Amino acid sequence: xxxxxFITFGALLVAAGCLWSTRSSSQESVKRTVEMEAVTGIGxxxxxxxxxxxxEAWYRAHLGIDAKNGYVNFDWREKDDPERMGRTxxxxxxxxxxxxxxxxxxxxxxxxxxxxxxMIEQLKRGGVAVENVKDYSYGRFTWVTDPEGTxxxxxxxxxx
Numbered sequence: 646x647x648x649x650x651f652i653t654f655g656a657l658l659v660a661a662g663c664l665w666s667t668r669s670s671s672q673e674s675v676k677r678t679v680e681m682e683a684v685t686g687i688g689x690x691x692x693x694x695x696x697x698x699x700x701e702a703w704y705r706a707h708l709g710i711d712a713k714n715g716y717v718n719f720d721w722r723e724k725d726d727p728e729r730m731g732r733t734x735x736x737x738x739x740x741x742x743x744x745x746x747x748x749x750x751x752x753x754x755x756x757x758x759x760x761x762x763x764m765i766e767q768l769k770r771g772g773v774a775v776e777n778v779k780d781y782s783y784g785r786f787t788w789v790t791d792p793e794g795t796x797x798x799x800x801x802x803x804x805x
Contacts, residue, residue, distance in 0.1 A: 682763040688800045689734035689755035693745065697737040710735060731757075731802070746776075746788060748796035761785050761801035 694700040697715050704710040710717055716736035723729040734755065738744055745753050758764045765775050768789060776788040784802040791797060 682758065682760060682767050684756040684799075685759050686731075686757045687733055687754060688757040688802070689736065689798070691734075691736045691738060691744070691753045691755065691798075693740045693742060693751045694737045695740055697739055700737050712737065746790065746796045748790060748794055750793075750795040753796045753798055755798040755800050758799050758801050761787060761799060764799060 692700075701712045701715060704712065712735065715738070716734055718732040718734055720730055720732050723731055740751075761778065765778070765787060768775050773789050778785055778787045780786075782803065784800050786801075787799050789797050789799065
């Protein structure tokens with residue numbers, strides 16, 4: 646009987662240790678998720694078109710997207726700071742554009758990020774090839790390609 650109790654007590658200690666280990670591991674996973682740099686929204690949608698002017702007219706006539714020179718800005722306000730304006734760009738490009746890099750995908754998504762440098766470091770740690778950063782008056786950009794060959798644009802808007 647004493648041996649059975651000892652084994653039972655030992656089994657409880659092992660089980661408790663496993664639970665503690667699982668709980669600690671789970672907490673670390675949550676902590677890593679919180680610290681992970683993440684996309685904050687969509688900054689733009691870019692599509693290739695055989696005839697950008699005709700497509701611009703089609704989108705205007707059927708969906709009310711009134712693009713000028715192949716693009717339109719959809720303006721909005723920041724949820725947590727309503728005084729701060731934001732925008733999402735919708736744009737058409739000719740099929741032979743070089744802006745999509747070597748991607749054969751008919752579209753490219755621009756994702757907004759809060760800290761481009763941290764995102765770049767995170768991507769590099771994950772083995773993702775990152776292109777050089779380009780700076781403009783409205784923000785900083787870089788590009789990556791997903792595993793299926795779609796080019797992704799990452800944009801850190803300028804803070805005013």
